[in-house]
Amino acid sequence: MQVDSDATQHLQKAASAARDAARALAKSPESQRNAALCAMAKHLRDDAEKIFAANATDLAAFTGSNAFRDRLALNPARLDAMAKGLEDISSLPDPIARILSEWTRPNGLRIRRVAQPLGVIGIIYESRPNVGADAAGLCLKSGNAVILRGGSESYHSAQAIHAALTAGLRDTHLPEAIVQVVPSTDRAYVAAMLAAAGLIDLVIPRGGKSLVERVQQEARVPVLAHAEGLCHTYVHAAADPAMARAIVLNAKLRRTGICGATETLLIDRAIAPSLLPGIIADLRAQGCDFRADDEARVLIPDLPAATDQDFYTEWLDSILSVRVLDGVEEALAHIARYGSEHTDAIITEDAQAAEKFLAGVDSAVGLWNASTQFCDGGEFGFGAEIGIATGRVHARGPVGLEQLCTYRYVVTGTGQVRP
Amino acid sequence: MQVDSDATQHLQKAASAARDAARALAKSPESQRNAALCAMAKHLRDDAEKIFAANATDLAAFTGSNAFRDRLALNPARLDAMAKGLEDISSLPDPIARILSEWTRPNGLRIRRVAQPLGVIGIIYESRPNVGADAAGLCLKSGNAVILRGGSESYHSAQAIHAALTAGLRDTHLPEAIVQVVPSTDRAYVAAMLAAAGLIDLVIPRGGKSLVERVQQEARVPVLAHAEGLCHTYVHAAADPAMARAIVLNAKLRRTGICGATETLLIDRAIAPSLLPGIIADLRAQGCDFRADDEARVLIPDLPAATDQDFYTEWLDSILSVRVLDGVEEALAHIARYGSEHTDAIITEDAQAAEKFLAGVDSAVGLWNASTQFCDGGEFGFGAEIGIATGRVHARGPVGLEQLCTYRYVVTGTGQVRP
Numbered sequence: 001m002q003v004d005s006d007a008t009q010h011l012q013k014a015a016s017a018a019r020d021a022a023r024a025l026a027k028s029p030e031s032q033r034n035a036a037l038c039a040m041a042k043h044l045r046d047d048a049e050k051i052f053a054a055n056a057t058d059l060a061a062f063t064g065s066n067a068f069r070d071r072l073a074l075n076p077a078r079l080d081a082m083a084k085g086l087e088d089i090s091s092l093p094d095p096i097a098r099i100l101s102e103w104t105r106p107n108g109l110r111i112r113r114v115a116q117p118l119g120v121i122g123i124i125y126e127s128r129p130n131v132g133a134d135a136a137g138l139c140l141k142s143g144n145a146v147i148l149r150g151g152s153e154s155y156h157s158a159q160a161i162h163a164a165l166t167a168g169l170r171d172t173h174l175p176e177a178i179v180q181v182v183p184s185t186d187r188a189y190v191a192a193m194l195a196a197a198g199l200i201d202l203v204i205p206r207g208g209k210s211l212v213e214r215v216q217q218e219a220r221v222p223v224l225a226h227a228e229g230l231c232h233t234y235v236h237a238a239a240d241p242a243m244a245r246a247i248v249l250n251a252k253l254r255r256t257g258i259c260g261a262t263e264t265l266l267i268d269r270a271i272a273p274s275l276l277p278g279i280i281a282d283l284r285a286q287g288c289d290f291r292a293d294d295e296a297r298v299l300i301p302d303l304p305a306a307t308d309q310d311f312y313t314e315w316l317d318s319i320l321s322v323r324v325l326d327g328v329e330e331a332l333a334h335i336a337r338y339g340s341e342h343t344d345a346i347i348t349e350d351a352q353a354a355e356k357f358l359a360g361v362d363s364a365v366g367l368w369n370a371s372t373q374f375c376d377g378g379e380f381g382f383g384a385e386i387g388i389a390t391g392r393v394h395a396r397g398p399v400g401l402e403q404l405c406t407y408r409y410v411v412t413g414t415g416q417v418r419p
Numbered sequence: 420m421q422v423d424s425d426a427t428q429h430l431q432k433a434a435s436a437a438r439d440a441a442r443a444l445a446k447s448p449e450s451q452r453n454a455a456l457c458a459m460a461k462h463l464r465d466d467a468e469k470i471f472a473a474n475a476t477d478l479a480a481f482t483g484s485n486a487f488r489d490r491l492a493l494n495p496a497r498l499d500a501m502a503k504g505l506e507d508i509s510s511l512p513d514p515i516a517r518i519l520s521e522w523t524r525p526n527g528l529r530i531r532r533v534a535q536p537l538g539v540i541g542i543i544y545e546s547r548p549n550v551g552a553d554a555a556g557l558c559l560k561s562g563n564a565v566i567l568r569g570g571s572e573s574y575h576s577a578q579a580i581h582a583a584l585t586a587g588l589r590d591t592h593l594p595e596a597i598v599q600v601v602p603s604t605d606r607a608y609v610a611a612m613l614a615a616a617g618l619i620d621l622v623i624p625r626g627g628k629s630l631v632e633r634v635q636q637e638a639r640v641p642v643l644a645h646a647e648g649l650c651h652t653y654v655h656a657a658a659d660p661a662m663a664r665a666i667v668l669n670a671k672l673r674r675t676g677i678c679g680a681t682e683t684l685l686i687d688r689a690i691a692p693s694l695l696p697g698i699i700a701d702l703r704a705q706g707c708d709f710r711a712d713d714e715a716r717v718l719i720p721d722l723p724a725a726t727d728q729d730f731y732t733e734w735l736d737s738i739l740s741v742r743v744l745d746g747v748e749e750a751l752a753h754i755a756r757y758g759s760e761h762t763d764a765i766i767t768e769d770a771q772a773a774e775k776f777l778a779g780v781d782s783a784v785g786l787w788n789a790s791t792q793f794c795d796g797g798e799f800g801f802g803a804e805i806g807i808a809t810g811r812v813h814a815r816g817p818v819g820l821e822q823l824c825t826y827r828y829v830v831t832g833t834g835q836v837r838p
Contacts, residue, residue: 023755023781105800109789118811197635201811216616222641222812243834250836336442358829362442370528370832379837380828381524392537392620392825393641394813406811409799410777413789415662417669418798 004188011147011192014180015199018120018145021177026117026143030094032172037090037137040168041083044133047164048079054160055129062153072127072154082133082161085384089137092383095401096143110412115405117143119201122193123386124215126207127151132158135204136165136179138386142404145178147200149193151207152185194219204387204399209314224399226364226390229259230314230340231372234331234357236348237268241275243369244347249282251345251371257316259388260343260375264311264321266331272324273299280322288318295324311338328353332360339363341390343375364390364397423607430566430611433599434618437539437564440596445536445562449513451591456509456556459587460502463552466583467498473579474548481572491546491573501552501580504803508556511802514820515562529831534824536562538620541612542805543634545626546570551577554623555584555598557805561823564597566619568612570626571604613638620825623806623818628733643818645783645809648678649733649759650791653750653776655767656687660694662788663766668701670764670790676735678807679762679794683730683740685750691743692718699741707737714743730757747772751779758782760809762794783809783816 025033044051055074062069098115105111121144125131132148139146150158162181169176182189193200197220205215205225212227233251235244251262267276276299280290291306303322310321311334325331328346335344345367346357354368365375375398377385382400389395395403444452463470474493481488517534524530540563544550551567558565569577581600588595601608612619616639624634624644631646652670654663670681686695695718699709710725722741729740730753744750747765754763764786765776773787784794794817796804801819808814814822 023779026781027778103800105798109793109798111799217639220636220639222810240834246836247834254837354831358831359446360442362445363827365828365830368829368831370830370835371837373837374528374830374832374835376837379524379528380530381522391641396825397828406815408782409784409816410787411784411789411793412773412777412787413793415659415665416789416793417665418673418790418792418795 004186004192007184007186007188007192008195010183011189011196012199014147014182015120015196017177018147018180019199021175022117022119022143022145024175025140025145025178026096028143028174032174033141033143034090036140036168036172036174037086039171040137040165041086043164043167044079044083044086044161047160048076051079051157051160051164054156057156058154064153068127072129072157074129074157078130082130085130085134086137089141089384092141092401095141095405100407107416108414109416112410113407114410115402116408118404118406120145120147120199121404122147122149122196122200122203122221124149124190124193124203124205124207124211125151126211127154129154129157129161131206132181133161133165134384135206135386138384138401138404140178142401144404147180147182147193149182149190155185191218194221197221206387222394224387224389224391224395226259226340226342226388228314228340229261229342229388230264230312230338231260231262231342231375232264232266232335232339232344233262233372234266234344234346235268235271235275235279236328236346236350236353237270238350238353239271239275239347240349241278244275245279245282247345247347247369247371248279249286251373252283252320253286253288253318254371254373256318258373260373261316262320262345262372263313263315264323264338266323266325266334269295269324269326272296276300276324283320286318288320290320290322292322293324296322314340328356328360332357335361335363342388343367343372345370345372364388423605423611426603426605426607426611427614429602430608430615431618433566433601434539434615436596437566437599438618440594441536441538441562441564443594444559444564444597445515447562447593451593452560452562453509455559455587455591455593456505458590459556459584460505462583462586463498463502463505463580466579467495470498470576470579470583473575476575477573483572487546491548491576493548493576497549501549504549504553505556508560508803511560511820514560514824519826526835527833528835531829532826533829534821535827537823537825539564539566539618540823541566541568541615541619541622541640543568543609543612543622543624543626543630544570545630546573548573548576548580550625551600552580552584553803554625554805557803557820557823559597561820563823565599566612567598567600568609569600574604610637613640616640625806641813643806643808643810643814645678645759645761645807647733647759648680648761648807649683649731649757650679650681650761650794651683651685651754651758651763652681652791653685653763653765654687654690654694654698655747655765655769655772656689657769657772658690658694658766659768660697663694664698664701666764666766666788666790667698668705670792671702671739672705672707672737673790673792675737677792679792680735681739681764681791682732682734683742683757685742685744685753688714688743688745691715695719695741695743702739705737707739709739709741711741712743715741733759747775747779751776754780754782761807762786762791764789764791783807
């Protein structure tokens, strides 16, 4: 790990200011937080020219791929979507101070478990400028302070967006330290964030597998993330054929670049001869390629052969790994070995088989007769998400406002002492 | 961090076996887990002579303090309490597979958030042999596999207890890998556990501040713990005097060595002249010593003077820091600066002041008109606890069976694809 005392000192000061700001924010009325979100949206729109100019500076210096350039580029529609995103967050229910449970002990003590902001959240993201505004909005709404570290290619864009967000905080009399950006593209600031145990309560990395894995390896603070979405759709022998075809097509090809896209098709031996050719034909008609095991290639000889490594591969592309197997147990064993504990689906009309699969699949999301592409905070009804978590601690699956909270206990008595 | 390839290899094998065992355990019926707990208790009682012999070996080699020796020593009453503890856990409600929430989306998808074991838990504890059995029982009941690393002074005792626990698993046809102990007192095994990201889902250190802080600093796996319980009792101007005296006496002296013991008394300027002398007299009559600020010493001149450092000190002894201040804001500011976010109480008859304190105190447990010594899983009604957490992620406060679970989503559809 890089150690840099300037970065560490800066981060400690920033995190300490963020902690104080978070304590003030946690006590703020919902109306004030919502007003701040709307004021931030207004300033994003008002600052459009400055933001586009900053973005042009970033784009002028950019030398990477066209796909990457596209993610970095801002335009009026994208800026408006960013502003609209903040306004949408303002209309979501307040996640703070919900009473999660409540009971009274025989000695009369009344115990309440109450939701509460986590505190100070660090966001480390790649060069999609909207991630900073989205994350800041979700953190603010949930009463958390946030320290943003965007990709170095988007540095000027991030600063300009931050200026607009800060103006919104100022307008609504909230501390500016609620939303901070690190002041440099130096990677030492990332190292300092990841080392800031006790100062930063949670780090959420948003980006590709290598970014997330680096964060997970280096962090001494808690991390909520997924490195991979190696999702499976398992077509069981008792699947409805038309439903299976429609779901596999959607799960693989609706969008191939998202983490909930299906990467591997598992199909039961009993139904493969009648159903697999149709599934493959549907996908092929939309330009999908395949990596298939020997048994699938007996049925459809022109499928390219899969290596074992292919089943470990998150394609994020129009490629599908295909394996023929026999029954729920074999499907679960395959998923346990090759999967990433993200999202896995079974297609079947047999409720018992579905229950067995859903009870046995050790993933953040298990689905029955639906597309894996539904693994998404919006589709779950959370209104917005800050990411998907595949770890086992704190939160699994889509991370929305509720998951950006912790809880604490409030105990009220009438003079009780412990015997 | 020490790196030791033998320890790392062993740990990887152990954790992988634990993962498989945990997957089997997660599917086991409650009755089987409860039978295993009772069988473990029986074998602990049946193996009493072997366990006492192993404990005698540990005691013969022990060269530490008498207090430490007392914690290490087993006797029939303590062994029976250990066995009884496992039987008690068997009678607690099953924490697995509870439906935590459930809703249906407009497109007909039914989403359930379901409780689930965390997976593989590592316990690092000092030389109190009962901790291993208690922790194993709580992990087993909650469907988790556990890897135990006890203090090196209790090595033989831990092995003998582990043999009894394993016999109980065997009797009830559960995999022995559910409860494992590290095979050596080498500290490299601790380092290997703390480095085992992805293999061990959570580490819980049980012991003194230095053990916990070492674990927190070194761990690359999630940690649930508290390093300190620097708890405050704040006597507000509107406190009932008799209640305040009774609560402070109990909060400080009922047991001074537990993390929920009050270490600092804060008292409002308005009530200190009439109330503080009585509080001090009650405590003095039971042998308590004091570290008091100047204002308290004006009222009671023979109190020893406090340094600033004293207010940062968790005495775990019959010593109380005392500060006179003015109002809820000042009390909250003191607690935010000197406290450990563990447990803090206000004593007052003024509901508004209490609400302000409870809303502002950023601790795992906030109490109103009750003793801080109530911060305990048993007192909260959890039946048993594996520790207290003062972090902000996953769980805060007493950690019982529910907190040893994570959740996942089970989504059932009727062929839905994402538009």
